[in-house]
Each structure stands twice: as structure tokens, then as C-alpha cells.
Amino acid sequence: MASAISPVSFEDRPVETIVPLADLFRLLGDPTRLRIVLACVDERRAVGAIAQGLGLSPSLVSHHLRLLRAARIVRAERQGKQVFYLAADRHISAMLAGMLEHVAEPVGEFSLDAS
Amino acid sequence: MASAISPVSFEDRPVETIVPLADLFRLLGDPTRLRIVLACVDERRAVGAIAQGLGLSPSLVSHHLRLLRAARIVRAERQGKQVFYLAADRHISAMLAGMLEHVAEPVGEFSLDAS
DNA sequence: ATAACATATGAATACTTGTTCATATGTATG
């Protein structure tokens, strides 16, 4: 079930699949924004709580959350005055968990000509 | 085996794990660079072949490959005049494959207050 | 309605970064 039509050669990969994927990565590529996303992975969090927990201004957190929400990386749920954010789906969560493992691993396995 | 000490709260996630992960994402966050990485996933490719295949200048490709190599996303193997590049390990390949599926999926599953 | 709180938005700025052009390094062959 994972197939679809794979490109006949690497040159033919359509831009319509590349750009959205790059957008996703780019959004996760900022440390501050990544911390915000990770804060919403396990549990849903209010904007103010994230800001306070990470030592950031609410304004900055809100700006980042807007981008993350537009990319459907996080979802928003209003509850009274506060707005809670959470990771949009399991793909995101699972991918982030896997990547956290990846970077946590020792460098090794193969490091020959590391110049 | 996948554990290690997980942070007691989301505030405590150490910057030393965030920054490398963000770096990884940031590098994959450029469409041109992502195309170059994807070109090296299945098969190893020479710089010139990548450049020609993607319609980019060899200089630009080389610049990007330098960053990717520094981040250990790709590996280099010299063979005569040419230098072949390939995805550094399976984590990268598997993650990319999974992400390609992810973006290929229809938007749906949940789209309520998409405003 | 007014006040107090939570979040969002817009403009301005400082900083990062992708791309190009010119040039250098490295490698094989005449």
C-alpha cells in the first residue's frame, strides 16, 4: 500500500512532491520552532505555557505556531481564553521520535575519511 | 533499546539534542538540496550526473553536497575523476521514504476548522 | 460596558542563506 507510481528516474521526481516536503523540513529546521513542536507532541499545550516553559515571548511562540498550523504540523483547539496546540497527526510524532533517536545515536558505525 | 533518559518535562529538553536535529531538518528544507539528497538515495551518483539530471550547475550541486556531507547526510566516494555521493545511512533513506509517503497522502482525515 | 487576561497580527530590523561567477584543486591522458 505504500506504492503509487515511483518516478522512472531521479530526474523525473515532480516538483509538486518536493516542495511540500521541503516546506515541512524547513519549518522543523529552526531550533526555536522545533522546540515548540516537540512541546506539543506528547501533550497539548497552551501558547502561554509553551512560552513560559521555553523562555520565549508569547508573541514569538504565536508567530511560529501560525506557520506550523498553516503547514498542518500542529492543530489548534480553543478552550476559553486559551488556545491549545498539539501535533497534528501520528506521522509527525512518529517521525520526530525516530529522528530524536537518530541524532541521539553515537556518531560511529562508519567514520573513515571524515576530513 | 530506544530509550535513554527522556526529559522530565518538555522544558528540559537539552539544546544539544535540539540543535543537531534542527540542523538536519534545515538542510533538508531547501528544495534544491532535497532533490540532490533524493537523487542519492537509491543509487550513488556523480556530481556531474546529478547536476545534469536536475538541471543545475555543478558548482551549485557541489556547494550543497558539501553541506550535506558535513552533516553526514551523504557520503562521498572518489573514483577516478568523479566523486560519487550516496545517502549516508538507512535512517535517512527510511525517513525520507516515509516522509514522501506522508506528503503524498490526501489532505484529509480531519479538516474541521481549517481557517 | 469596562477591565483584565490570552493570543494574534503587522511592520521593521538584523541576520541567515541560496545562488552565481570566477578561480582553484585534483585526476587522468596525450
Add this chain to the structure above:
DNA sequence: CATACATATGAACAAGTATTCATATGTTAT
């Protein structure tokens, strides 16, 4: 050695973007 080819590197410029500050919107209570 000289030439041709493949890749790498450095500087310069253009474009994008993260952050701050000020202000606006929305929500609950008095």
C-alpha cells in the same frame, strides 16, 4: 609537462526569515 575534464572553493549579491515591539482581536469576569 601540458591539456582536458570533474569537482571544489571563495567572494559577492539577492532573497528569505527569525525576532522584537507595538497594537489588535477575542474571551471571561465584574
